Amino acid sequence: MIEIRIHGRGGQGNVVAAYLLASAAFEEGCYAQAFPNFGAERRGAPVTAYVRIADRPIRRRCEVREPAFLIVQDDTLLHLPNITAGLQAGGAVLVNSNRDGDELAAQLECRVVALAASALALEVLGRPMPNTALLSAFLELTGLLPRTALIKALSGRFHGVVLDNNRRLVEQAAAAVNTGVWQEDTHAVRA
Amino acid sequence: MQYALEGSQALARTVALCRPQVIAAYPITPQTHIVENLSKLVADGALNCELVSVESEFSAASVVLGAVAAGARAYTASSSQGILLMSEVLFNIAGLRLPLVMTCANRAVSGPLSIWNDQQDSMAVRDAGWIQLYCANNQEAVDTTIQAYHIAEQTELPVMVCVDGFTLTHTLEVLDIPDQQQVDRFLPPFNFERRLDPSSPISIGTLVAPDYFTEARYDHHRAVNDAQQSIVAAAAAWEDVCGRRQNPLICVSDRQGARIGIMTLGSIAGTLAAARDHYNNAPATRLMALRSFRPFPAEAIRQACAGLTDLVVMERALSPGSGGIVGAEVRATLSEMNDAPRVHNFTVGLGGRDVPMDIYPRIHEGLRTGSGIPFGVLDLEPDKLPAAG
Amino acid sequence: MSHRELRQNQPRFSGLESGHRACQGCGEALAARLVTEAAGPDVVYANATGCLEVFTTAWPDSSWRVPWIHSLFENAPAVAAGMEAALKSRGKTTRVISMGGDGSTFDIGFQALSGMLERGHNVLHVCFDNEAYMNTGIQRSSSTPHAAVTTTSPSGKERMGKRHLKKDIVSIVAAHHIPYAATTSVAYPSDIRKKVRRALAIDGPTFLHVHSPCPLGWGHDGALSIEVARLAVQTGLFPIIELERGRLAGSMPIRTVHPVTDYLQLQNRFRHLFVDDARAREELEHLQALADHNIEVYNLRGTRPDNRDSEGADTVRRGGLRWA
Numbered sequence: 001m002i003e004i005r006i007h008g009r010g011g012q013g014n015v016v017a018a019y020l021l022a023s024a025a026f027e028e029g030c031y032a033q034a035f036p037n038f039g040a041e042r043r044g045a046p047v048t049a050y051v052r053i054a055d056r057p058i059r060r061r062c063e064v065r066e067p068a069f070l071i072v073q074d075d076t077l078l079h080l081p082n083i084t085a086g087l088q089a090g091g092a093v094l095v096n097s098n099r100d101g102d103e104l105a106a107q108l109e110c111r112v113v114a115l116a117a118s119a120l121a122l123e124v125l126g127r128p129m130p131n132t133a134l135l136s137a138f139l140e141l142t143g144l145l146p147r148t149a150l151i152k153a154l155s156g157r158f159h160g161v162v163l164d165n166n167r168r169l170v171e172q173a174a175a176a177v178n179t180g181v182w183q184e185d186t187h188a189v190r191a
Numbered sequence: 192m193q194y195a196l197e198g199s200q201a202l203a204r205t206v207a208l209c210r211p212q213v214i215a216a217y218p219i220t221p222q223t224h225i226v227e228n229l230s231k232l233v234a235d236g237a238l239n240c241e242l243v244s245v246e247s248e249f250s251a252a253s254v255v256l257g258a259v260a261a262g263a264r265a266y267t268a269s270s271s272q273g274i275l276l277m278s279e280v281l282f283n284i285a286g287l288r289l290p291l292v293m294t295c296a297n298r299a300v301s302g303p304l305s306i307w308n309d310q311q312d313s314m315a316v317r318d319a320g321w322i323q324l325y326c327a328n329n330q331e332a333v334d335t336t337i338q339a340y341h342i343a344e345q346t347e348l349p350v351m352v353c354v355d356g357f358t359l360t361h362t363l364e365v366l367d368i369p370d371q372q373q374v375d376r377f378l379p380p381f382n383f384e385r386r387l388d389p390s391s392p393i394s395i396g397t398l399v400a401p402d403y404f405t406e407a408r409y410d411h412h413r414a415v416n417d418a419q420q421s422i423v424a425a426a427a428a429w430e431d432v433c434g435r436r437q438n439p440l441i442c443v444s445d446r447q448g449a450r451i452g453i454m455t456l457g458s459i460a461g462t463l464a465a466a467r468d469h470y471n472n473a474p475a476t477r478l479m480a481l482r483s484f485r486p487f488p489a490e491a492i493r494q495a496c497a498g499l500t501d502l503v504v505m506e507r508a509l510s511p512g513s514g515g516i517v518g519a520e521v522r523a524t525l526s527e528m529n530d531a532p533r534v535h536n537f538t539v540g541l542g543g544r545d546v547p548m549d550i551y552p553r554i555h556e557g558l559r560t561g562s563g564i565p566f567g568v569l570d571l572e573p574d575k576l577p578a579a580g
Numbered sequence: 581m582s583h584r585e586l587r588q589n590q591p592r593f594s595g596l597e598s599g600h601r602a603c604q605g606c607g608e609a610l611a612a613r614l615v616t617e618a619a620g621p622d623v624v625y626a627n628a629t630g631c632l633e634v635f636t637t638a639w640p641d642s643s644w645r646v647p648w649i650h651s652l653f654e655n656a657p658a659v660a661a662g663m664e665a666a667l668k669s670r671g672k673t674t675r676v677i678s679m680g681g682d683g684s685t686f687d688i689g690f691q692a693l694s695g696m697l698e699r700g701h702n703v704l705h706v707c708f709d710n711e712a713y714m715n716t717g718i719q720r721s722s723s724t725p726h727a728a729v730t731t732t733s734p735s736g737k738e739r740m741g742k743r744h745l746k747k748d749i750v751s752i753v754a755a756h757h758i759p760y761a762a763t764t765s766v767a768y769p770s771d772i773r774k775k776v777r778r779a780l781a782i783d784g785p786t787f788l789h790v791h792s793p794c795p796l797g798w799g800h801d802g803a804l805s806i807e808v809a810r811l812a813v814q815t816g817l818f819p820i821i822e823l824e825r826g827r828l829a830g831s832m833p834i835r836t837v838h839p840v841t842d843y844l845q846l847q848n849r850f851r852h853l854f855v856d857d858a859r860a861r862e863e864l865e866h867l868q869a870l871a872d873h874n875i876e877v878y879n880l881r882g883t884r885p886d887n888r889d890s891e892g893a894d895t896v897r898r899g900g901l902r903w904a
Contacts, residue, residue: 011796018363019195019197019363022195022363022364023195023363025195026193026194026195026365027195031364031365032195032363032364032365033362033363033364034362034363034364035357035358035361035362035363036357036361038221038306038307038357038361044603044604045601058364058465059328059461059462059464059465060461060462060465060466060548061358061359061362061458061459061461061462061546062462062545062546062547062548063545063547065547153195216732217688218713218716218717218719218732219716220715220716220717223716223717223719223731226719226732227717227719227731227732227734230731230732230733230734231731231734231736233738233739234733234734234735234736234737234738234739235736235737235738236736236737236738244720244732244733246686246687246688246690246721246722247654247687247688248688272629272652272653276652276654276688301652302651303639304629304650
């Protein structure tokens with residue numbers, strides 16, 4: 001089973017990101033679970049969401065305390081003291097940021113890939129909604145699921161021009177990161 | 192057919208499949224997505240029913256009371272404060288023997304204010320005379336909702352389907368949603384014999400003096416007790432239709448040589464099952480998820496606990512000044528057994544506190560120290576308590 | 581001392597401190613701050629469940645510098661009535677203000693409000709009206725305007741948003757024969773302050789209905805909240821009026837009336853009305869008719885000079901001639 005924790009701020013599509021990832025896993029025949037950690041829901045407030053993907057039914061329903069991967073939708077959240085709490089040894093973090101990944105890796109003391117997802121989304125979608133780009137990059141880095149699964153999940157939620165733009169964003173985001181850099185860790189965790 | 196759905200979304204689709212004729216909608220966290228999804232189905236013409244957007248939960252319950260009395264299959268959902276605001280009406284609906292199904296998206300009760308999951312709300316109305324069924328996961332919530340209409344209309348009692356708020360309602364997972372034909376086969380159209388009808392007028396809700404009240408109340412009590420049979424039958428019948436194993440009164444998962452049992456209600460059952468496999472050095476433990484709390488299935492509970500030396504009742508509410516609610520009832524019923532297990536009673540996860548996997552070794556530790564006799568809050572953090580006076 | 585320094589040196593009571601968790605551009609947060617400023621420190625508050633109490637009091641913090649209680653969603657006016665009775669019995673002059681959104685005022689707490697008004701308690705009830713149940717995620721209330729989209733009044737093949745009209749709360753309240761009931765808007769902060777002081781100077785039940793945009797729920801940028809609120813007034817959809825003992829005592833004239841489309845097109849909740857659809861056109865006509873009706877009934881055309889009119893307030897914002 002793979003456990004992923006997604007950090008963001010209200011209004012950045014954090015929960016939708018979690019649901020999309022789980023839906024994509026479902027499209028590939030996996031069992032999946034996704035849920036938010038609700039605080040007082042306000043635009044801009046920190047929001048956390050959790051995703052579990054497995055090839056067996058998932059029975060536990062507690063919060064993810066030892067994620068294999070983190071996706072951080074807003075780099076201002078990196079100031080939060082516990083943002084990487086519980087990250088498994090060898091775990092990795094994908095951050096939506098214009099900053100340099102190596103710089104962030106040194107700051108967080110773990111493997112980090114940075115992607116300017118909001119900027120990319122602004123260009124392709126017309127809105128700085130980073131979730132689709134981050135998910136696509138995540139799948140490209142881990143090889144966890146094929147891009148087609150994410151696209152299928154997206155077509156369950158979006159239609160017409162919005163869906164087309166999201167497809168393009170998926171391709172562009174995948175091209176913006178190195179393929180399979182985290183693939184070994186993904187397999188190790190899935191065992 | 193299988194879908195990846197949020198719990199609330201699945202419930203909304205399931206309710207729509209049951210062909211309700213009147214739905215009363217009033218929003219309260221964490222039930223909101225259920226009524227929103229139903230509103231969207233109506234707005235798109237996919238659900239043909241009267242959707243009444245009421246001005247309070249008190250009115251929501253009153254509207255569905257009226258709807259059922261006038262012969263329509265009805266639905267509403269609420270949580271926490273809403274359940275309490277409508278509590279007067281809940282007693283009324285049950286006492287008047289009106290068949291109705293309601294989702295309670297379990298949430299803690301103010302004060303202090305909390306929007307997060309525990310079961311204080313449904314526990315607070317356990318004496319209202321409703322059937323109460325607790326769902327351990329979203330698939331069970333889907334299947335139970337459908338069975339609930341069957342049970343309600345057969346027993347002429349209202350059924351509260353309890354689904355942990357956020358933990359289940361806001362979790363997306365892979366679920367099987369039955370198709371319309373399956374549900375139609377299982378649920379015939381609602382034909383309420385005691386409905387208000389000018390062609391054969393009756394009076395509902397009359398004043399009953401002491402000379403008859405006792406019998407009326409006893410008849411109600413007997414009906415809720417006897418509903419155990421309907422609950423079991425509905426589970427078996429639905430299992431035939433959908434092909435999925437259904438749990439009627441209590442779900443027991445045993446282990447070879449288990450002398451310790453843990454009983455709980457609702458979604459923490461899943462975490463406990465995963466934890467039992469994970470902490471495989473712990474003593475063999477029998478896990479039980481209680482589905483029917485009202486009627487209280489005394490005999491089924493005694494059978495499920497046979498052979499145990501210790502039973503831990505883990506619940507999600509408490510009665511201030513007394514302790515556990517489920518624990519007290521279970522302890523009382525087991526005391527009638529020969530060689531009754533020692534009952535340890537804990538509450539956990541109040542106000543939505545996360546119940547992690549390591550609760551499992553902590554339960555076993557609590558067993559050893561006896562901190563659950565008579566009652567303990569297993570996940571209490573004493574350093575957060577105000578200084579003792 | 582310059583004008584600016586003079587203004588900065590004015591003692592200004594701050595009842596609601598910053599650091600709370602409201603969304604950017606929240607009309608309700610602004611309105612609540614203005615109300616507490618104008619009311620001063622000698623007040624106790626009863627606050628209904630809703631956005632305001634949630635974003636100001638995440639335990640262990642609170643943004644309130646005034647005595648404040650939150651009980652339930654439906655009982656703030658009743659709780660306020662109890663506090664008023666208690667203070668009276670103890671011989672105190674401390675005032676009581678009851679606060680709630682449209683959900684609690686128009687719907688679930690309507691009974692409690694009516695009771696408080698009818699019994700003549702010396703309480704000011706302030707309704708922060710963002711036209712839906714926002715705290716629970718944008719569901720319709722009886723204050724939601726006709727044809728507005730919410731999650732429980734969505735648009736679709738069969739529906740064009742909320743089917744029913746916005747409840748005329750201030751008229752219903754005024755029908756309780758209370759001494760003072762008024763509407764106001766966050767686009768006119770001076771008006772809010774003035775009306776709060778006016779209400780508190782009156783002995784008996786008073787009511788203030790404050791139109792407060794919700795960027796998230798109405799679907800506009802937080803930076804546009806004031807402009808949206810102002811257009812609601814300048815189209816006639818939200819008339820600024822004062823009622824004494826049920827009779828119209830004053831209104832804010834609109835110097836330049838805007839068509840309702842100027843207001844509606846800024847908000848996503850009305851986006852479905854701007855498609856090429858006969859039903860959409862019909863709804864726009866309905867809304868224009870509602871606005872025209874208000875202008876007529878409340879005599880809102882501003883042909884006479886009035887130093888409180890909606891254009892005058894615009895002039896203030898631009899640092900113009902009248903008020904500089």
